[in-house]
Amino acid sequence: MSDNEHTTVRIVDIARMAGVSVATVDRVIHNRGKVSEENLARINEVLHEVNYRPNLIARSLASGRQYTLAVVMPRFAQGEYWADFDAGIVRAEAEARRYNVAVRKFFFDQYDRSSFEKLLATLRGETFDGAVLATLFAEMVSPFTRELDERGVPYVFVDSNLPGCNQLAYFGTSSFDAGAVAARLLYDRLDPGSDIVVGRIIHRGDAGSNQCRSREEGFRSYLQQQGFRGKLHYAALRLDDEAYNREVLDDLLLKHRAIAGAVTFNSTCYILAGYLAARRRTDVRLVGYDVIRRNGQMLDEGVVTALVAQRPEAQGYRGVMALCEWLVEGRRPDTAENNMPIDILLKENIRYYKNNLI
Amino acid sequence: MSDNEHTTVRIVDIARMAGVSVATVDRVIHNRGKVSEENLARINEVLHEVNYRPNLIARSLASGRQYTLAVVMPRFAQGEYWADFDAGIVRAEAEARRYNVAVRKFFFDQYDRSSFEKLLATLRGETFDGAVLATLFAEMVSPFTRELDERGVPYVFVDSNLPGCNQLAYFGTSSFDAGAVAARLLYDRLDPGSDIVVGRIIHRGDAGSNQCRSREEGFRSYLQQQGFRGKLHYAALRLDDEAYNREVLDDLLLKHRAIAGAVTFNSTCYILAGYLAARRRTDVRLVGYDVIRRNGQMLDEGVVTALVAQRPEAQGYRGVMALCEWLVEGRRPDTAENNMPIDILLKENIRYYKNNLI
DNA sequence: CTGAAAGCGCTTACAG
DNA sequence: CTGAAAGCGCTTACAG
Numbered sequence: 249m250s251d252n253e254h255t256t257v258r259i260v261d262i263a264r265m266a267g268v269s270v271a272t273v274d275r276v277i278h279n280r281g282k283v284s285e286e287n288l289a290r291i292n293e294v295l296h297e298v299n300y301r302p303n304l305i306a307r308s309l310a311s312g313r314q315y316t317l318a319v320v321m322p323r324f325a326q327g328e329y330w331a332d333f334d335a336g337i338v339r340a341e342a343e344a345r346r347y348n349v350a351v352r353k354f355f356f357d358q359y360d361r362s363s364f365e366k367l368l369a370t371l372r373g374e375t376f377d378g379a380v381l382a383t384l385f386a387e388m389v390s391p392f393t394r395e396l397d398e399r400g401v402p403y404v405f406v407d408s409n410l411p412g413c414n415q416l417a418y419f420g421t422s423s424f425d426a427g428a429v430a431a432r433l434l435y436d437r438l439d440p441g442s443d444i445v446v447g448r449i450i451h452r453g454d455a456g457s458n459q460c461r462s463r464e465e466g467f468r469s470y471l472q473q474q475g476f477r478g479k480l481h482y483a484a485l486r487l488d489d490e491a492y493n494r495e496v497l498d499d500l501l502l503k504h505r506a507i508a509g510a511v512t513f514n515s516t517c518y519i520l521a522g523y524l525a526a527r528r529r530t531d532v533r534l535v536g537y538d539v540i541r542r543n544g545q546m547l548d549e550g551v552v553t554a555l556v557a558q559r560p561e562a563q564g565y566r567g568v569m570a571l572c573e574w575l576v577e578g579r580r581p582d583t584a585e586n587n588m589p590i591d592i593l594l595k596e597n598i599r600y601y602k603n604n605l606i
Numbered sequence: 607m608s609d610n611e612h613t614t615v616r617i618v619d620i621a622r623m624a625g626v627s628v629a630t631v632d633r634v635i636h637n638r639g640k641v642s643e644e645n646l647a648r649i650n651e652v653l654h655e656v657n658y659r660p661n662l663i664a665r666s667l668a669s670g671r672q673y674t675l676a677v678v679m680p681r682f683a684q685g686e687y688w689a690d691f692d693a694g695i696v697r698a699e700a701e702a703r704r705y706n707v708a709v710r711k712f713f714f715d716q717y718d719r720s721s722f723e724k725l726l727a728t729l730r731g732e733t734f735d736g737a738v739l740a741t742l743f744a745e746m747v748s749p750f751t752r753e754l755d756e757r758g759v760p761y762v763f764v765d766s767n768l769p770g771c772n773q774l775a776y777f778g779t780s781s782f783d784a785g786a787v788a789a790r791l792l793y794d795r796l797d798p799g800s801d802i803v804v805g806r807i808i809h810r811g812d813a814g815s816n817q818c819r820s821r822e823e824g825f826r827s828y829l830q831q832q833g834f835r836g837k838l839h840y841a842a843l844r845l846d847d848e849a850y851n852r853e854v855l856d857d858l859l860l861k862h863r864a865i866a867g868a869v870t871f872n873s874t875c876y877i878l879a880g881y882l883a884a885r886r887r888t889d890v891r892l893v894g895y896d897v898i899r900r901n902g903q904m905l906d907e908g909v910v911t912a913l914v915a916q917r918p919e920a921q922g923y924r925g926v927m928a929l930c931e932w933l934v935e936g937r938r939p940d941t942a943e944n945n946m947p948i949d950i951l952l953k954e955n956i957r958y959y960k961n962n963l964i
Numbered sequence: 965c966t967g968a969a970a971g972c973g974c975t976t977a978c979a980g
Numbered sequence: 981c982t983g984a985a986a987g988c989g990c991t992t993a994c995a996g
Binding site for chain 1: 992
């Protein structure tokens with residue numbers, strides 16, 4: 249049928265078939281306009297006929313186009329939740345580099361909404377071709393995405409999803425269902441009449457993330473369905489004040505003798521765990537979120553019954569790669585809402601969870 | 607320091623710095639020999655000095671080198687365990703294509719060792735640049751790897767690891783610990799004195815995979831540690847013979863009234879589940895392996911208490927990608943033994959597990 | 965609106 | 981042992 253020994257169809261082949269030059273074919277492929285109607289039609293026809301697939305490697309090499317991605321995420325210390333997310337970003341970065349995609353990270357303080365406000369101001373002065381946005385401060389993220397829409401900058405959400413925005417994709421768990429999972433894990437080990445402590449970290453200017461709120465809703469909803477008859481008691485704890493926390497918890501546990509369960513809806517369950525271990529309250533079952541180092545230790549030691557986790561590395565990795573594929577190849581993610589697996593960690597399987605990176 | 611406006615150092619830059627041509631630099635980079643001692647030394651020095659990083663995209667485009675990977679795996683029907691593994695292969699294939707790496711699949715019948723024998727004979731007549739080997743028939747895989755070693759063909763193991771081979775890497779779970787996880791999940795819901803049924807599928811010429819053996823060891827070891835006082839009863843079941851299975855199980859459950867738990871060590875726990883559902887034996891807790899469709903359904907319906915899973919897609923994906931990176935970039939995997947996460951699925955979190963691909 | 969030509973960074977014969 | 985030159989498939993000025 250042809251004297252062409254190439255198995256893959258190249259632009260020159262298209263050009264020859266359509267009787268034009270490669271430059272014209274290129275214009276059509278990239279919708280750059282400036283092509284006569286008839287050439288446009290003919291070239292498109294050929295393109296379809298041979299099912300043309302561009303060689304992305306050649307494209308990348310030739311174009312020399314550099315993309316920059318902004319990753320907007322909480323500042324973190326080693327061993328904290330967002331460090332795992334960052335590990336995913338680092339992996340994606342290495343891969344994206346091959347396609348001339350660079351990653352710039354922008355940090356805010358997750359416990360200080362004004363820091364996020366300031367960061368947004370900074371972002372307004374920066375240029376980038378795509379953004380990965382951690383949605384902790386939902387009320388501020390939403391309006392900011394309008395600006396990105398206007399600038400024509402695509403963005404991806406991670407951590408928790410936001411309705412009414414034009415996100416290219418979302419990577420994270422269903423917070424509501426993650427709440428139900430925690431409830432199941434705790435309730436499996438509880439009498440229906442037991443009470444439960446809910447540990448909460450109080451921060452300056454932090455009304456609690458919407459993720460935590462959704463988790464709690466899911467948690468309560470599950471208990472209700474199962475006929476839970478006990479009560480939930482809130483313990484307002486502090487991040488680095490062991491003595492204070494001890495006092496609060498001593499008080500609470502003394503007052504409510506029916507307490508046999510405990511839960512936190514963010515990654516700080518090691519605080520409650522530390523207390524229970526110190527007081528030798530092996531009668532209280534504790535369930536929390538995220539496999540950060542200190543939580544993992546407490547699970548290992550048997551103080552924590554179970555952890556619910558959300559693959560932060562995968563969220564980071566896939567967030568970056570989704571933008572990368574969109575920019576470089578013009579390929580949209582198969583699914584916009586990627587509700588990722590809700591992982592369950594027990595003493596018996598936690599040691600392998602670090603090998604979690606995709 | 608330089609009038610060169612390039613931020614990345616290219617081969618021409620190296621050549622200029624060393625006072626040679628690009629061809630000579632290329633020879634040094636690829637150890638092709640035929641370079642004088644002094645040039646070799648000088649070029650290597652420059653290479654180190656500037657920390658040269660080749661542009662892989664350009665390399666790939668220029669070399670046109672095609673690699674072929676052989677994936678040796680069980681034949682499967684839709685909805686079966688190896689279909690999930692295959693999904694990972696397919697994803698990796700799409701990615702590897704960009705680097706001129708092609709994938710060829712070679713199938714055997716996992717329940718028929720002679721089929722594997724035949725396949726190995728076929729493989730001896732085929733040429734490929736790397737292989738992903740599912741190690742179900744361990745006794746035959748080991749000697750075959752000697753041949754691959756001689757041919758200089760790198761290989762990766764999946765499913766279960768084999769000692770004493772030169773595998774580039776292994777991707778799979780620790781079968782022993784996966785056994786302990788199943789035991790924990792079952793025992794959590796059992797009285798220490800209850801008996802347990804172990805469901806086993808009997809095949810022609812199949813002595814049982816070493817993966818199942820290891821899982822059972824881990825399972826027993828956990829129970830022993832926890833002070834389990836009941837007995838394990840084996841039920842020899844058939845793949846597609848419901849009537850037969852019913853008879854066997856009716857018999858067993860009648861004889862041993864203490865049975866309150868059940869387990870299978872391969873992916874066929876839906877068989878036991880089907881029986882329990884039909885007989886309305888809600889008093890028997892069942893734990894099994896792998897989120898194949900029929901198992902997932904039974905978990906959803908509450909017949910199965912928990913499933914233990916091993917990320918087959920990730921195993922396939924990472925197996926291919928590891929070989930890809932080794933061949934194209936000469937980069938070895940960070941770790942040779944990649945014991946992947948052991949996942950726990952309950953009714954409450956299974957619906958998100960399909961979004962498991964990396 | 966169109967095409968010839970140079971170039972992306974590397975590899976590969978080929979001639980010496 | 982060495983280097984000049986062509987080419988991988990695509991993009992990008994540039995001249996018309």
